[in-house]
Amino acid sequence: xxxxxxxxxxxxxFKRGKPVLNGVSFAVQxxxxxxxxxxxxxxxxxxxxxxxxxxxPHSGRVRVFGLSPTEDPVAVKRRVxxxxxxxxxxxxxxxxxxxxLHRYLFPQWDEGLERQLADRFALDRNARIRDLSKGxxxxxxxxxxxxxRPELLILDEPAGGLDPAARREFLETSIQLLNREGAAxxxxxxxxxxxxxxxxxxxxxxxxxxxxxxxxxxxxxxxCVAMVPRAAVTDAEVLEGVAGCLRARPxxxxxxxxxxxxxxxxxxxxxxxxxxxxxxxxxxxxxxLFVELLGSERLVEAR
Amino acid sequence: MTLExxxxxxxxxxxxxMAAASAVLWPLLPFHSPASAIAPAGGILLACLARARPQExxxxxxxxxxxxxxxxxxxxxxxxxxxxxLPLLAGAFxxxxxxxxxxxxxxxxxxxxxxxxxxxxxxxxxxxTAAPRWLLFAVAAIGLxxxxxxxLSIPAGTLxxxxxxxxxxxxxxxxxxxxxxxxxATLDAKxxxxxxxxxxxxxxxxxxxxxxxxxxxxxxxxxxxxLESMTGQWILAACFSxxxxxxxxxxxxxxxxxxxxxxxxxxxxxxxxLLPLVIGALLGANTAFWPFAPPRLVSTGGAQFAGxxxxxxxxxxxxVQVPLEFWRHAAGGRAPEIRAPWGESVRPxxxxxxxxxxYNPYETARGNSQQFMEWQFDxxxxxIYGRPIGPRQLxxxxxxxxxxxxxxxxxxxxxxxxxxxxxxxxxxxNGHRMGRLGSKLRNAISIAVLSGPFxxxxxxNMWSPVPGLISDHLMxxxxxxxxxxxxxxxxxxxxxxxxxxxxxxxxxERMAAEAELGSAVRQA
Amino acid sequence: xxxIIHPADELPIYRQIMRQIxxxxxxxxxxxxxxxxxxxxxxxxxxxxxxxxxxAYDELEALGYIETQRGRGTFVCERPxxxxxxQQLAPVRxxxxxxxxxxxxxxxxxxxxxxVLRQADREITAGPAKQKEHV
Numbered sequence: 001x002x003x004x005x006x007x008x009x010x011x012x013x014f015k016r017g018k019p020v021l022n023g024v025s026f027a028v029q030x031x032x033x034x035x036x037x038x039x040x041x042x043x044x045x046x047x048x049x050x051x052x053x054x055x056x057p058h059s060g061r062v063r064v065f066g067l068s069p070t071e072d073p074v075a076v077k078r079r080v081x082x083x084x085x086x087x088x089x090x091x092x093x094x095x096x097x098x099x100x101l102h103r104y105l106f107p108q109w110d111e112g113l114e115r116q117l118a119d120r121f122a123l124d125r126n127a128r129i130r131d132l133s134k135g136x137x138x139x140x141x142x143x144x145x146x147x148x149r150p151e152l153l154i155l156d157e158p159a160g161g162l163d164p165a166a167r168r169e170f171l172e173t174s175i176q177l178l179n180r181e182g183a184a185x186x187x188x189x190x191x192x193x194x195x196x197x198x199x200x201x202x203x204x205x206x207x208x209x210x211x212x213x214x215x216x217x218x219x220x221x222x223x224c225v226a227m228v229p230r231a232a233v234t235d236a237e238v239l240e241g242v243a244g245c246l247r248a249r250p251x252x253x254x255x256x257x258x259x260x261x262x263x264x265x266x267x268x269x270x271x272x273x274x275x276x277x278x279x280x281x282x283x284x285x286x287x288x289l290f291v292e293l294l295g296s297e298r299l300v301e302a303r
Numbered sequence: 304m305t306l307e308x309x310x311x312x313x314x315x316x317x318x319x320x321m322a323a324a325s326a327v328l329w330p331l332l333p334f335h336s337p338a339s340a341i342a343p344a345g346g347i348l349l350a351c352l353a354r355a356r357p358q359e360x361x362x363x364x365x366x367x368x369x370x371x372x373x374x375x376x377x378x379x380x381x382x383x384x385x386x387x388x389l390p391l392l393a394g395a396f397x398x399x400x401x402x403x404x405x406x407x408x409x410x411x412x413x414x415x416x417x418x419x420x421x422x423x424x425x426x427x428x429x430x431x432t433a434a435p436r437w438l439l440f441a442v443a444a445i446g447l448x449x450x451x452x453x454x455l456s457i458p459a460g461t462l463x464x465x466x467x468x469x470x471x472x473x474x475x476x477x478x479x480x481x482x483x484x485x486x487x488a489t490l491d492a493k494x495x496x497x498x499x500x501x502x503x504x505x506x507x508x509x510x511x512x513x514x515x516x517x518x519x520x521x522x523x524x525x526x527x528x529x530l531e532s533m534t535g536q537w538i539l540a541a542c543f544s545x546x547x548x549x550x551x552x553x554x555x556x557x558x559x560x561x562x563x564x565x566x567x568x569x570x571x572x573x574x575x576x577l578l579p580l581v582i583g584a585l586l587g588a589n590t591a592f593w594p595f596a597p598p599r600l601v602s603t604g605g606a607q608f609a610g611x612x613x614x615x616x617x618x619x620x621x622x623v624q625v626p627l628e629f630w631r632h633a634a635g636g637r638a639p640e641i642r643a644p645w646g647e648s649v650r651p652x653x654x655x656x657x658x659x660x661x662y663n664p665y666e667t668a669r670g671n672s673q674q675f676m677e678w679q680f681d682x683x684x685x686x687i688y689g690r691p692i693g694p695r696q697l698x699x700x701x702x703x704x705x706x707x708x709x710x711x712x713x714x715x716x717x718x719x720x721x722x723x724x725x726x727x728x729x730x731x732x733n734g735h736r737m738g739r740l741g742s743k744l745r746n747a748i749s750i751a752v753l754s755g756p757f758x759x760x761x762x763x764n765m766w767s768p769v770p771g772l773i774s775d776h777l778m779x780x781x782x783x784x785x786x787x788x789x790x791x792x793x794x795x796x797x798x799x800x801x802x803x804x805x806x807x808x809x810x811x812e813r814m815a816a817e818a819e820l821g822s823a824v825r826q827a
Numbered sequence: 828x829x830x831i832i833h834p835a836d837e838l839p840i841y842r843q844i845m846r847q848i849x850x851x852x853x854x855x856x857x858x859x860x861x862x863x864x865x866x867x868x869x870x871x872x873x874x875x876x877x878x879x880x881x882x883a884y885d886e887l888e889a890l891g892y893i894e895t896q897r898g899r900g901t902f903v904c905e906r907p908x909x910x911x912x913x914q915q916l917a918p919v920r921x922x923x924x925x926x927x928x929x930x931x932x933x934x935x936x937x938x939x940x941x942x943v944l945r946q947a948d949r950e951i952t953a954g955p956a957k958q959k960e961h962v
Binding site for chain 1: 834835836837839841842867870871874875877879880882
Binding site for chain 1: 351509510511512514515517519554557559560561562563564565696735738739741743817819820
């Protein structure tokens with residue numbers, strides 16, 4: 001298995017002294033699906049743009065298919081499909097013109113797939129992009145990105161602002177590409193349901209670094225959330241000092257602490273370290289895990 | 304409340320910057336008659352107005368506020384009028400401080416005239432938040448030139464009275480028609496053109512890439528650039544092309560996701576800016592019909608240059624003027640004496656440009672006779688037109704003298720160098736090395752690199768003894784100077800002129816390779 | 828095959844598939860020797876990643892419920908693994924006690940619990956489509 005996309009110690013900042021990416025490293029293998037998660041402003045789009053050669057990293061290396069996207073942009077982009085929430089197609093051109101342009105730029109264009117997708121999305125080829133709705137424009141962008149059978153599909157919040165039906169169609173198309181081509185997919189999304197469906201691996205960005213890099217199912221099965229009464233522990237550091245605790249935050253009259261381990265193990269550990277009995281530990285879906293790891297503190301409002 | 308709204312209006316902020324710039328620049332600019340100044344002034348006003356979205360009465364945000372539509376309208380109108388009046392008032396004021404001329408009065412008339420299109424834009428379709436876009440172009444393309452023509456031809460008093468009346472009438476009508484709140488979309492449904500099936504004309508595959516650089520604003524800028532380059536105003540043409548290049552950059556952001564090389568991207572950026580310039584230059588040099596082209600006649604008229612060591616000329620002295628390419632270099636800094644067969648002579652005054660002195664070989668001084676002038680005139684027309692033509696036969700209808708091929712080549716090379724340098728500068732401003740600097744430093748460097756040369760040129764214009772806009776004399780003189788040093792053969796000349804052009808183009812390509820899709824990701 | 832998955836459920840998706848297939852086999856909805864859909868087909872039908880389907884199938888194969896035959900597809904095993912009855916008795920008893928405790932605390936009586944058990948039996952044997960009728 002060779003790596004399609006490799007990030008090595010990527011650093012990038014936009015304001016002096018405030019790095020957005022502060023040493024991010026991971027790799028995406030051929031045929032692998034990787035979800036990039038993080039709060040708004042965590043650097044997901046920046047990282048994706050660095051992979052596309054749109055931004056130069058201030059330090060570190062990025063390699064796509066073994067090539068540098070800033071030195072060989074054309075060779076890299078020919079094999080990559082890119083859909084981003086803010087990558088707007090030019091509004092004045094018609095869809096037919098844009099498809100002709102993509103056919104010209106990408107030699108390995110699949111007309112059968114193009115026809116199939118155009119029919120499924122019910123897109124009018126002669127419509128100008130500015131006359132399409134947001135969902136249709138994004139589907140048009142997906143069509144243009146996917147029909148040349150890319151080896152790597154990079155999706156930057158592709159379903160942002162789309163209605164659930166459009167989001168589902170997006171997923172279906174991506175899965176179809178996965179099945180047929182064995183394409184690797186790197187996508188960033190806020191819709192945890194979609195992330196769960198696409199599965200694969202999850203990379204969580206926080207504070208400019210990779211906070212978590214696990215297989216999704218392993219992540220869900222090996223982590224749980226313990227709910228400790230507020231009165232039992234004085235502050236978060238005590239809880240975070242217990243082995244395996246990733247984060248503890250106050251939520252009204254409880255502490256929610258994310259632990260690595262099964263609920264039974266965590267219960268035992270809490271009992272051992274802090275003498276706490278009958279602590280409720282549950283495995284949670286990805287969205288809850290995300291919120292517990294990255295969410296803000298919820299304190300009781302002063303009455 | 305109105306004042307609060309005005310303060311937030313971009314037009315208001317722009318108006319003050321423009322006023323400051325006007326106050327400083329107008330006395331320095333060597334426009335002596337309103338006719339020569341109105342086109343650039345109108346153009347710059349148009350450019351700044353376009354940035355302030357003059358057809359919009361209220362933004363979506365303002366339409367949702369609990370503010371009466373009348374206040375929004377008033378605030379917007381006043382801000383836009385400030386943009387028209389403040390710079391012209393400031394310029395008129397400083398001009399009148401520095402010297403007496405007819406410009407200040409003319410500028411006030413212009414302000415009154417230009418207020419009308421602004422009001423029309425604001426008053427059209429008053430019930431909606433914005434006037435239709437085609438109206439903006441109609442006003443820019445027809446309205447502003449019409450106002451300019453009127454300002455030049457109709458006497459000031461009647462013009463002021465007339466425009467005041469029209470303004471008041473339109474304002475009253477609009478004021479009465481304002482609804483309590485604005486509609487954010489057009490009241491009538493749009494006509495949608497039926498999709499044309501089986502179009503006969505299929506544009507080339509790469510057409511969308513070029514199409515994305517074109518903004519409707521270019522409908523205004525491209526004719527301006529054509530105009531400026533046809534009349535030889537290179538500096539202004541270069542300024543406007545900088546705007547076009549910037550717009551092209553905005554439109555091609557989507558290309559970064561596609562396998563398009565930086566070379567192609569650079570060429571796409573250059574196309575809309577370079578083509579009108581080059582076409583305008585060639586047209587201006589080779590065609591005779593354009594009424595605003597500088598007359599390249601041999602002419603008699605008031606001398607304009609303060610003289611050198613000989614007696615100073617005063618306006619009104621008949622003199623034989625020829626285009627600058629027929630001036631001669633004064634070796635040793637002093638012009639030789641021109642002696643007529645019957646003994647009368649003149650030692651022409653010289654003008655110095657960057658250390659070299661040039662003189663007009665057909666000059667006639669105050670003390671010379673009419674016969675001497677006619678003799679000089681014959682000599683001049685003989686060299687330029689190929690045969691002697693007397694001043695009485697040379698009427699106003701004489702076509703322009705063709706520029707020599709040598710100078711056309713050099714001029715073309717110079718224009719290309721300027722625009723390519725600007726394009727390279729813009730790519731550099733977007734480069735990743737710049738991205739590493741703090742934003743303040745980055746902005747400072749960008750502004751210095753892109754506007755520095757223009758500032759230097761304007762500063763030179765301030766101190767040079769030669770009146771007239773720089774492009775009028777500096778470039779032809781420099782090229783003349785250069786042309787004497789280069790080989791006779793046209794092909795060799797073209798080859799040598801091409802070298803710096805190619806070098807600058809390659810440098811611009813290098814800059815484009817390092818460009819990145821800057822600025823921090825903002826939440827949409 | 829009527830599988831329903833919920834992305835935000837407590838169980839990861841592959842476990843949901845495993846559980847539903849296991850229930851279907853247990854309830855007799857999936858007969859021994861019946862062919863299961865391929866990874867691709869199931870992934871496109873459920874709109875989930877093919878690797879997730881593969882993971883579920885692999886786990887089921889390891890447990891002995893299904894088997895893959897090269898070139899022919901994936902089939903339910905002819906002889907599904909019988910759990911050791913004695914071994915399973917204790918956990919089933921434990922679960923029964925928990926169930927009754929929960930029900931008695933809610934004020935239910937034994938006959939009602941038996942009715943609940945019958946309902947669950949119907950669901951396992953009849954399939955998810957029938958579930959809607961009893962809601």
